[in-house]
Each structure stands twice: as structure tokens, then as C-alpha cells.
Amino acid sequence: xxxxxxxxxxxxxxxxxxxxxxxxxxxxxxxxxxxxxxxxxxxxxxxxxxxxxxxxxxxxxxxxxxxxxxxxxxxxxxxxxxxxxxxxxxxxxxxxxxxxxxxxxxxxxxxxxxxxxxxxxxxxxxxxxxxxxxxxxxxxxxxxxxxxxxxxxxxxxxxxxxxxxxxxxxxxxxxxxxxxxxxxxxxxxxxxxxxxxxxxxxxxxxxxxxxxxxxxxxxxxxxxxxxxxxxxxxxxxxxxxxxxxxxxxxxxxxxxxxxxxxxxxxxxxxxxxxxxxxxxxxxxxxxxxxxxxxxxxxxxxxxxxxxxxxxxxxxxxxxxxxxxxxxxxxxxxxxxxxxx
Ligand code: DAH
Numbered sequence: 001x002x003x004x005x006x007x008x009x010x011x012x013x014x015x016x017x018x019x020x021x022x023x024x025x026x027x028x029x030x031x032x033x034x035x036x037x038x039x040x041x042x043x044x045x046x047x048x049x050x051x052x053x054x055x056x057x058x059x060x061x062x063x064x065x066x067x068x069x070x071x072x073x074x075x076x077x078x079x080x081x082x083x084x085x086x087x088x089x090x091x092x093x094x095x096x097x098x099x100x101x102x103x104x105x106x107x108x109x110x111x112x113x114x115x116x117x118x119x120x121x122x123x124x125x126x127x128x129x130x131x132x133x134x135x136x137x138x139x140x141x142x143x144x145x146x147x148x149x150x151x152x153x154x155x156x157x158x159x160x161x162x163x164x165x166x167x168x169x170x171x172x173x174x175x176x177x178x179x180x181x182x183x184x185x186x187x188x189x190x191x192x193x194x195x196x197x198x199x200x201x202x203x204x205x206x207x208x209x210x211x212x213x214x215x216x217x218x219x220x221x222x223x224x225x226x227x228x229x230x231x232x233x234x235x236x237x238x239x240x241x242x243x244x245x246x247x248x249x250x251x252x253x254x255x256x257x258x259x260x261x262x263x264x265x266x267x268x269x270x271x272x273x274x275x276x277x278x279x280x281x282x283x284x285x286x287x288x289x290x291x292x293x294x295x296x297x298x299x300x301x302x303x304x305x306x307x308x309x310x311x312x313x314x315x316x317x318x319x320x321x322x323x324x325x326x327x328x329x330x331x332x333x334x335x336x337x338x339x340x
């Protein structure tokens with residue numbers, strides 16, 4: 001019987017490493033150690049042995065059962081760790097491997113230039129407000145001294161909205177009255193915004209573009225303050241000192257009105273391709289706020305004075321970056337945008 005037991009153990013131990021799954025281990029363990037297993041079958045013959053033999057066979061069979069149980073347990077542990085190893089092989093991610101670079105988005109050149117313009121004005125104590133894209137006929141025209149007969153009201157220039165006398169803002173000057181009514185002097189504000197005109201589009205004209213309006217109102221404000229503010233902003237933007245030149249100009253909301261030029265930052269006024277050999281770049285309209293506009297905004301023109309200006313941001317960005325076609329700004333072409 002001891003021989004049979006030894007044989008049984010060897011067979012079982014040889015078989016165990018081949019078991020692939022937990023279920024196979026359970027089944028095989030049951031077929032050896034279970035109630036109806038092969039070990040139990042062999043031990044049934046124990047009743048025919050002498051008392052001494054019973055004792056030694058009993059001891060041997062208990063040790064054998066322990067060894068086999070341990071071998072089954074070890075196989076179960078082995079299968080579990082093999083499974084973990086297998087999953088690690090499939091699922092392992094090395095988080096330290098460099099990730100393929102994805103192109104990052106960035107701000108539009110107009111937005112970038114606007115941030116620079118805003119920063120410069122903020123350093124001079126200006127507040128930044130945003131203009132409204134849809135406004136009223138009153139704010140866009142009447143409130144800034146544009147009489148009903150003014151050509152700017154011509155259907156060709158303005159996008160009129162159906163219904164209640166609303167328009168798409170044709171100029172950020174439509175915010176002047178809002179500012180004058182909602183703030184009290186001293187007022188120092190710039191108002192960037194998107195404006196719309198019913199124009200044919202070409203390299204230098206868009207129906208949708210950006211302006212920056214500026215309004216300063218206090219006691220004793222003069223053209224000198226205007227010159228200083230604009231010179232400072234432009235010098236900041238181009239990273240070198242520029243000079244300012246004023247020429248007479250007509251705008252209904254200012255008196256006197258001026259056209260503002262600045263010295264070409266690329267040739268320092270000597271004359272180059274960008275300034276068309278003149279040394280000067282035409283920049284914007286400005287002037288001292290018309291008494292009618294102050295009055296319409298609820299301010300006494302005898303007590304307060306102020307300046308206003310409005311410039312096109314698109315053109316300024318074109319000059320700064322050497323862009324020759326305004327249509328690029330709206331095209332959303334990454335080949336253009338990624339250059340900035
Ligand atoms: N709103 C004018 C335009 O769109 C620009 C302008 C000129 C604004 C003179 C002003 C100003 O505030 O004083 O052409």
C-alpha cells in the first residue's frame with residue numbers, strides 16, 4: 001500500500017505543474033484528495049491492515065496529503081501571479097515615455113496686439129471696456145453728433161437691423177455716450193471692439209474689423225495729453241520711440257478734429273516701403289470731444305473737456321507684422337496664423 005501511495009503522489013506531483021487554470025486545479029485536487037478521490041480509494045484498504053501497519057500508513061498518508069495540499073496551493077498562487085504578469089504585459093503604460101507633441105493653439109495676431117495695446121493703456125491708468133457689436137441708431141450716430149443727413153448713415157455703409165432702429169456698430173465711437181453717462185470724470189477708458197461696415201472686401205477693406213476707441217474727460221484736458229498717450233502706446237507697441245504728427249481732420253464728434261500720424265518705426269522717418277517713402281504712417285482720427293457730445297452725455301462742456309480717438313486695429317497689426325492683405329485676419333488659415 002505504501003508503494004501505491006508513493007506512486008500516487010509522484011503521479012499527482014508530476015501532473016500539477018501542467019494545470020493551467022484554477023478550475024483545473026480544483027478539479028484535479030478533488031479527484032485526488034476529495035471524498036471520492038484516488039487517495040481516499042487507496043486508503044479504503046487500510047481497514048485490512050494490522051494495527052502497526054495502520055499506524056504507519058496513517059502517518060505516511062497524512063504527510064502525503066499535506067504535501068499534495070501544499071503543492072496544489074502553490075500551483076494556485078502560481079496561476080494567480082502568472083495572470084497578473086500577463087495583464088501587466090498587456091496593460092503596462094510607461095508614463096515616462098515622451099508623448100508625441102500636439103500643436104498648441106495660440107492667440108490671433110489681432111488679439112495679441114490688442115493685449116499689448118491694452119497693457120500700455122492700463123499702465124497709464126486707463127480702464128478697458130468692451131464695445132457692443134449690436135447697438136442703436138441713437139448711440140452709433142445721434143449721440144455722437146452725427147446728424148441724420150451725414151453720409152455715414154448711408155445704407156451702403158451701415159448694416160441696419162430690421163425692427164427697432166438697431167444697427168451693427170459701425171464705429172466704437174458708439175460707446176462714447178454710454179461711457180459719458182455711466183461714469184463721472186476723471187474718465188480714462190479705452191474700448192476695443194468689433195465693428196461692421198457694408199463694404200466691398202479687398203486687401204485693405206473688410207466688412208468686419210476691429211477698432212480701439214479712447215476717451216479721456218477731466219478738467220483741463222488738452223491735445224497735449226492726447227499726444228502723450230498715443231505716443232506712449234505706439235512706442236510700447238513697436239519697442240522704440242515714435243513721434244506723433246497732427247493734421248486737421250473732420251469728425252463730427254470732435255472739435256477741433258485731427259488726423260494722427262506717427263513716425264515710421266521701421267526707417268525712423270527716413271522713408272521706406274512701409275511708410276511709402278514719406279517717413280510717416282497715417283494712424284487714426286482724434287480730437288477734443290465736441291461740446292454737443294459732452295452735453296448729450298450729461299456733462300457740462302464749460303466745466304469739463306476731453307479727448308477722444310479711434311483707430312483701426314487691423315491696420316496697426318498689418319503694419320507691425322508686415323501683413324499685406326487684411327483678408328488673412330478672417331480666413332482662419334493655420335498657415336497664416338501659425339506665423340505669429
Ligand atoms: N469713429 C471714427 C471712425 O470710425 C474714428 C474716430 C475719429 C474716433 C475721431 C474718434 C475720434 O473718437 O475722435 O472712422
